[in-house]
Amino acid sequence: MDGAMEVDSPDQRGTKRPVEETELSEPARPKRIKALDPDVVNKIAAGEIIVAPMHALKELIENAVDAGSTSLEVLVKDGGLKLLQITDNGHGIDREDLPILCERFTTSKLKEFEDLTSIGTYGFRGEALASISHIAHLTVTTKTAGSSCAWRAHYGDGKLVPAKPGQNAAPKATAGRGGTQITVEDLFYNIPTRRRAFRSSSEEYAKILDVVGRYAVHCAGVAFSCRKHGDSGVSISTPSSATTVDRIRQIHGSAVANELVEFEIAEKKLGFQASGLATNANYHVKKTVILLFINHRAVESTAVKRAIEQTYSTFLPKGGHPFIYLDLEIEPQRVDVNVHPTKREVNFLNEEEIIEMVCSEIRSKLAQVDESRTFLTQTLLPGVQIETIQPGPESALSGEGVASNKTASTPKTPATKRPYENNLVRTDSKVRKITSMLTQAPISSPSHLGASAEAGASVSSILDDGLQYETTDRQPLRIALTSIKALRSSVRAAMHNTLTEMFASHTYVGLVDERRRLAAVQSGVKLYLVDYGLACNEFFYQVGLTDFGNFGVIKLDPPPKLVDLLNIAAESEQQAHPTEADDDTQAIFSNAAEVVARSLIERREMLDEYFSMQINPEGELLTVPLLLKGYVPSLAKLPRFLLRLGPYVDWSGEEETRGLLHARTTSHPPTTPASNDAGDTNSGDTATAQEDPLIQARRQQMARMLEYAVFPAIRSRLVATSRMLQGVVEVADLKGLYRVFERC
Template sequence: MNDAMETDAQERRGTKRTASEADLPSNQTRRIRALDPDVVNKIAAGEIIVAPMHALKELIENSVDAGSTSIEILVKDGGLKLLQITDNGHGIDTDDLPILCERFTTSKLKEFEDLTSIGTYGFRGEALASISHIAHLTVTTKTANSSCAWRAQYSDGKLVPAKPGQNAKPKPTAGRGGTQITVEDLFYNVPTRRRAFRSPSEEYAKILDVVGRYAVHCSGVAFSCKKHGDSGVSISTASNSSTIDRVRQIHGSAVANELVDFHIEDTKRLGFKVSGLVTNANYHVKRTVILLFINHRSVESSALKKAVELTYSTFLPKGGHPFAYINLEIEPNRVDVNVHPTKREVNFLNEDEIIESICSEIRSQLAQVDASRTFMTQTLLPGIPPQPQDTETPHTPVRKVGISPSQKTYENSLVRTDSRMRKITSMLPSVTPSRQLSGRDEPVAGELDSGEQQDNDNENDDDGLHYETTDREALRIGLTSVKRLRAGVRSEMHNGLTELFSSHSYVGLVDERRRIVALQSGVKLYLVDYGTVLNEFFYQIGLTDFGNFGVIKLDPPPKLVELMRLGAEVERENAPLSTEEEGEEAEEIFSKAPDLVSQTLIERRDMLNEYFSIQVTEDGNLLTIPLLLKGYVPSLAKLPRFLLRLGPYVDWTSEEGCFRTFLRELAAFYTPEQLPTPPSSTDSAAAVAEDESISNRRSQLVQMLEHVLFPGIRSRLVATSALLDAVVEVADLKGLYRVFERC
């Protein structure tokens, strides 16, 4: 009995055979036969059209290839009952309708070599043929030269009559320009495949994913998709919408508001260029979404997906994933598009190098905009009374971005914005303010001309100066040279630095000898060389207020030549002289320079008065100097050197060169001077020994930096690339927080 069972088991092993084959003698060989064409076509159709979404993808690509600017899609029962696409393309010629659904009929490919230069979506001529073998297919089309539309019905790749007994030829009908393709009862003759689909709603979601991908990518093409019987549309994009607007309409504002664009091009070595949009560190979801198009085909790439996810792993919290739209264009002869029946995958040369270039650029863009990551901020709401100094100010969340309501808000995500809270300067030795200017006891009156500086005329001035207004009308400067200088500043603008200075919070003076202050911007702390920054700031004020400066009256007016001799004496003492001959030559220069420069300024006094508010009398008395910023007076000890430098360091030969060099010298004069390090508060003897004028100037500078100069920088400075070396980041709360977040 065991032998019989073993024999039966051996006979049951192997390939299953039909009943007729089972009756064949064991010594008779089964012959090889050609499959029936109908079976061949159904097998091919099953490879190309796996689901309704694949049929729709092929139809969308055909519509775009036809030059359509509007594509309308209608779906019933997830595409199994009805899948209709209507476009306004150039249509199909009537003479081509009989072979439209035959296999390997196409207008896009003639020879095998053409595969190396494919520039369209479709090329093999299998989509409509495959659909006609597994569904009822109706095509209505009208070209621009046709007087009417033509309708044709297909089954198994051939024309069939609409009703039994009628002619199968295309029928004239009413219709608009373009093509409408109606696919009904998809997989009606493949019941096993049809039963494999779970639910119409699931298939409709896949269809919306396909439509959404092409709606984002195909600029200039309007898309709409809806269910049969519904009044509203599920997807609708206008033809003139930008890519970001299309992402917003399909994927939501949460994605669109956090997108960063990038672009790479390497046509010489790797033969590709890529552009796209990726989300920054503010956005993350539970599943990576990548819309990848290679030569405008929607494809998938597991290697690229893994590389992008690895790139974002250093920027997003654990479990967070990005959104990315990548449009990759590669030279056609480097791409093999014919490697997958549904064209879902393609092969191309230098895949690893191209993917690394893309990820490197994304990493670079994320690093640049990483400072835009948003956190909770807090401030005092209007109407809340001030709190006592020894009480902690309550934290009041007023803005929340990218954080769900259920998440806990941590202290290290909060930014102090209440100016009444304790500052770093409160821990430094107190300084008694003084109203003396550079040690002068004489009153200095400032006369404010019309211009931007008149905005604060009615405020209570607390800077020890008296301001007056005049009825002088503001000059409208139309000089080409000034416009070019202003444009030069705008062309050198650095967006990141400008944003930093426009949104900073002043922390305090760090070192007046090296001219360093501390600023906070967002959750970062910076050390800033305020000497370099203010030099550029005053130069820009000179350009914007050109010809409309206020004036500082000097009473009594000093002699130009006397001031310059003081400046020459200082220059002589500081000049490094190595030989006696050089000393004699320098002595001659310093002795003659004051007379020559003063004569130059007297000859040009009309121009100096009109453009720079410097009034000089015929006999060489200096009446006024320009006032660039209300509330701030430069060190008048620098005035002699400033006047002396107007001779050799100003280009008096050309208009643009004269204005540029003069304003640079004026900015250097207005830039706060370096002060010696203050004595220790514990050394009373050293404190008494310090010159009183220096102490007054130091206390004055502390007040003006916080209340005049840096508020002016916040509202007016256009930070240029030259200021990059003047700003150093010393602390980043977000970066520290990320370290603990990974733990």
């Protein structure tokens, strides 16, 4: 049949087919490993350290400052590719050290590997001059204080070479002043691909000016100058007596220097101190400028830049960025500087805590000077009539004008486009809220826990009413448990982007219903009802994951007995679940309290280390965890929480943390005694007036904690998950309401 497929005959099936002769040849052997030629090794190392002329200059500047120089002169030609020369007045180099000056790993700053933990100089590995000598023609002229003349040496590939062919390579005596002059010529002459990668000499010169400018700002007492070869004037010139602000003024301009705010912070526990200058809200540019020095070494840090930009986002207009000079000094044993070939990046301990403290200090300084802003105005042309507002005696304080005067000299502010009312969004937390329209419950005693804060009191004083805090020197633990990492990943996987953005930008409106645990929040032009019990349950669970092992503690004085608390919980469970077998049930509950108490006492070390629950050998509960400063959980839930640690927690593996955290967080959401009572206990003024003063105080305390502690923390830290959708309901949309009113 035409088109039929050809198949193998039955006798050919399973038989070996012939293979090509090439398949029968021997397989290719692996290539042998050989050591690279030393010249290739040195060029590779040089390419890692000296990427551009600016990197060579940075190494030379650091060496000059290490040599005790008070004056540095930089001369550049063709962006540093043709000529890069730096002259200093430091202590110079001895004649005997010149033969090995450009060999790799020759240094006067390290003797043992342990010296890296206490290094306090810029350079320490002895690779800068060695790398430069492999990719450029290097000349060193130096004179020490005790030498009668200067010495000049030429280097190539790390060794002394003669100035001209046929001459002796030994250093030659010459006239010169005290200090060292290093001349780098024809950079990357033997690496043509690297040399062709540079687009223009002007661009490389701009990068060189940036490096010189950074060290000129930071190095107090050192004069800097930088100029192009052939130019009579200098691009940068700072005298040794100039202050830091003057140096910033000369390099970055008066617009920056006139708006600087000084800040300073130190913390012995973290082993650091920071100081610097930051621009206030009157100055902003399109790109953030950060002069960051860690232990006097110019470095870059994405984390620092991101944190500073976030700090300024509330002070500057959209698209505006600040200027920052930050000098961060950290104990040498806490810093690892040997993590990058050019030492552009460093690692140090407690990075997040240090950055947060620095940003907090900058934020406080900005808040102090944010009361005044300056604006540029334009003078009108001659002959133009000017209408001004002449304030009357009553409008002098309110700012309202009552009369016009065309002969006055102050121009009227130009009118701006008025936004539609349906697009207005609440931006100030001090604006009157809906709760101010409600009738306030009378306070029977001014001294109890729920006493209202006086007008104008700070948030901290409102939350700390009746509370006392103590700080400890305990170092934060670094938790590397796989179970904690997995639980954190599961939270991120369940993240709901829209809901998270809503909570991150919300404004707390007020408490709506305590019994149903409802609060009103505004986000944008929409109003939502939030089940704060569900939100707090998820929030405190995430706090338990992020702060695992580093919780604060709430001290119980006097400490209660575990058995007593567990018996209370067992009796409550027995009353809530009555059965026919009363005798058997009573025995089970009584035995459960003793079993759970013994189990907790046996695991008290783990509970103390991970969950800040301290239990002494006598079975007394000394402390419970503090998950949020300013928030006191309902201790009435403590007995039930302890009882749940028995049957609801699997203690056999690492996954026990999930059960413990769920048990802890389910007992943490805010509740009041009134929300658990049957009947309508807060339906009117009569019921409120007859309410117990302690219950009334707890209700008022809970309302304050929700407004000033819980919801601000939720705004900054909560990752809203999909399961929280059932606890959020949109009740009003300003644009939709306007459409309804327009139809009316």
